[in-house]
Amino acid sequence: MLKRVIHQFDLNVLSINEVEDSRSSTVYKCNLSNGNNVYLKIPFTKLKFQRELDAYELLKGEVSIPEMKDYWSGDAECPGAFVLSELKGRPLTSNATPKIAYQVGVLQARMHSLRPPIDQKLVGMQNQFSNWSHFVEQQFYSFAEDVREILDERLYKLAVERFEDMKHGLPLPDGPSFIHMDFRPANIIFDQDEVTGVIDFESARFGSTEIDFTKLYRDFLSYDESLYSAFQEGYKSIRPLVDLDQVLPFYRFTDAFNSIGWCKRRGIEENASFLEKNLTRLKTWLL
Known part of the structure; x- marks a missing residue:
């Protein structure tokens, strides 16, 4: 597959390395003969490919993202692929400064400021906002079929009961807005004291902003109150922020x-560490 995609784009590759922590696509960093680096991205499904393609069209000129140098719509064996420029820097880490956290807030708020286009047809990006409650429930109960095979019956029933109880405390949804759905440090790039952009849009859609803070809080904002405070200031400088104390627990x-x-x-087995972390988190909520 990789050789076919390289041939399709006619890339003269000197070296290639697979990128770690890419959960919905296979991504390779390619060093080309002209000295440039590009990223070759192959989404897992045709829908993820189309979402990414839609997102690049919507975000272009609005938010700092890699340049899409080329794309291929794929065939019966390949769902599609992209050639993307390299954003300067590295993925966000928990020891970043409040200045960086402020910029992350600005970046996310600018994404959330985008509304569904009136004059542009989207193929992959769904608008879930009008049916937001159903979307959240559908996600939960879809994964519940798999979770049931891991948790003991008592813990599983407690989790379902807690979900049904907590969802009634949510405010009215905030949107419709462009939501990343995987806005976490691995997808936010910074260089020294500047955020240079955001990557990976195969899960993006239009919906309520309230869901989009979860992974950023889990992997970044929860480590330091000063980061959390600076992030909120940055976000509010662009648009109003939902009550995070009300929505984040759910x-x-x-x-x-x-x-x-x-x-x-x-x-x-492949995701044992991530599984154990989330089992611990779930048990903390329930027990």
Whole structure:
């Protein structure tokens, strides 16, 4: 597959390395004969390819993202592929400064400011906003089928009961907005003291902003109150922010639950560490 895709784009590759921590696509960093680096991205499904393609069209000129140098719509064997430029820097880490956290807030708020286009037909990006409650429930109960095979029956029933109880405390959804759905440090690039952009849009759609803070809080904002505060200031400088104290408990809980189901689907052994972290999180919520 990789050789076919390289041939399709007519790339003269000197060296190639697979990128770690890419969960919905296979991504390779390619050093070309002209000295440039590009990223070759092959989404797992045709829908993920189309979402990414839609997102690049929508975000171009609005948010800092890699340049899409070329794409291929694929064939019966390949769902499609992209050639993307390299953003300067490295993925965000928990020891970043409040200045960086402020910029992350600005970046996310700018994404959330995008509304569904009136004059542009989207093929892959769905608008879930009008049916937001159903979308959240559908996600939870879809993963529940997998989670049930991992949790003991008592814990599983407690989780379902907690979900049904907590969802009634949610505010009215905020949107419709462009939501990344995987806005976490691995997908946010910074260089020294500047955020240079955001990557990976195969899960993006239009919906309520409230879900989009979950992974960033889990993997970044929760480590330091000064980061959390600076992030909120940055976000509010662009648009109003939902009450995170009201929505984060619900979405942190569902994220832990859904992530257990995700690990079951993608392979328990391959994702053992991530599975254990989410089992611990879930048990903390329930017990």
